[in-house]
Amino acid sequence: DGGITQSPKYLFRKEGQNVTLSCEQNLNHDAMYWYRQDPGQGLRLIYYSQIVNDFQKGDIAEGYSVSREKKESFPLTVTSAQKNPTAFYLCASSSGGETQYFGPGTRLLVL
Amino acid sequence: AQSVAQPEDQVNVAEGNPLTVKCTYSVSGNPYLFWYVQYPNRGLQFLLKYITGDNLVKGSYGFEAEFNKSQTSFHLKKPSALVSDSALYFCAVRATGGGNKLTFGTGTQLKVEL
Numbered sequence: 001d002g003g004i005t006q007s008p009k010y011l012f013r014k015e016g017q018n019v020t021l022s023c024e025q026n027l028n029h030d031a032m033y034w035y036r037q038d039p040g041q042g043l044r045l046i047y048y049s050q051i052v053n054d055f056q057k058g059d060i061a062e063g064y065s066v067s068r069e070k071k072e073s074f075p076l077t078v079t080s081a082q083k084n085p086t087a088f089y090l091c092a093s094s095s096g097g098e099t100q101y102f103g104p105g106t107r108l109l110v111l
Numbered sequence: 112a113q114s115v116a117q118p119e120d121q122v123n124v125a126e127g128n129p130l131t132v133k134c135t136y137s138v139s140g141n142p143y144l145f146w147y148v149q150y151p152n153r154g155l156q157f158l159l160k161y162i163t164g165d166n167l168v169k170g171s172y173g174f175e176a177e178f179n180k181s182q183t184s185f186h187l188k189k190p191s192a193l194v195s196d197s198a199l200y201f202c203a204v205r206a207t208g209g210g211n212k213l214t215f216g217t218g219t220q221l222k223v224e225l
Contacts, residue, residue, distance in 0.1 A: 004154075031211050040120075042201065042217040043155075050211060058212070090154055097211045099145065102154035 003027040004103035006091050011108045013078065013085060021076045021106045023091030030096060032074035036060060037088040037105075046089075049074055078108060086110050113138040115204050117216035124192045124223055132187040132219045134202030144185040145203040145213065146176055155201060161185060172196070192223045 007022045025032065031050045035043040045058030049068040063082025068074055074093075078085045088107050092100040114137045124130045136142055143162055147155040159170025166178045176187045185202060202216045 006154075033211075040217060042215040044215075045212060048211060088152075092155075094211060097143075097205070099157055099160055100211075100213060101157060102147075104154045105152070107152070 004091060004093055004101060006089075006103040006106050008106060009104070011106055012111050013108060014111050016080045018077055018079050019108070021078070021089055021091075021108070023074045023076065023103060024072055025074075025091075025093045025103075026072065027093055027095075027101065028071070029093035029101075030071070031094045031100075032068065033092040033094075033100060034058075034064070034066065034074070034076045035090045035092065037090055043090065046076065113142075113204055113206055113214045115202050115214055115216035117200075117202055117219045119219050120217075121220040121222065124221070126194050126223050126225050127191050130189050130192040130196070130221065130223070132200050132202075132221060134185045134187065134216060135183050136185060136202070136204040137183065138204050138206045141207040142185075143205045143207060144176075144178060146170065146174070146185075146187050147201045147203065149199040149201065149218075158187070158200075192221075194223050194225060197221055197223045 004025045013019045033048040034046040044060050046064050047066040049055035065077045090105050091103040094100040116135045145160045146158040149155050159168050161168045161178045169175045174189050199218045201218050203213045205213050
């Protein structure tokens with residue numbers, strides 16, 4: 001997990017609430033990614049960013065938003081439009097197209 | 112489109128025996144292939160990758176994987192399993208020149224028993 005931090009470790013969301021998951025890296029990587037992990041489904045890409053101030057939708061972007069204002073940071077907001085947000089969220093970073101390295105994850109639960 | 116198949120949801124092996132976790136892929140062009148391991152409630156840890164060159168790739172913790180282009184496979188192997196190897200293993204693929212998008216398999220739970 002070294003070099004990539006995610007916070008909080010657990011997050012609780014109320015109905016209709018937006019919540020933001022933090023991801024920070026000190027690896028000087030240009031690219032950053034957000035994945036969602038559900039049991040038995042592997043990892044699915046939500047959003048990714050290859051450079052500051054630019055990002056692209058992944059396979060399941062609906063109900064999520066991101067920003068990339070700094071190279072080190074790629075926060076993910078889970079909006080109220082995401083009707084099934086309960087999952088384990090993983091952030092990763094890479095130097096270009098090379099190996100992606102992952103953070104420790106944030107588990108999001110709905111109250 | 113690229114895809115990965117991990118045909119076994121779970122693999123059971125006795126400690127000291129060899130282990131194999133299977134992975135097949137589909138991609139346009141030449142593949143970049145990766146194996147990751149995940150322990151409970153943790154992020155994914157990188158084990159090894161195949162980019163080009165020797166078909167047998169050696170990685171962390173004594174793991175290795177063999178790239179077989181004709182069978183489009185990239186099976187993970189270890190000669191002697193340890194109880195501490197018990198974890199969830201993911202295979203992933205991306206196409207050369209396909210940007211940074213990785214496609215992951217659904218994972219294989221490895222259980223090593225005494």
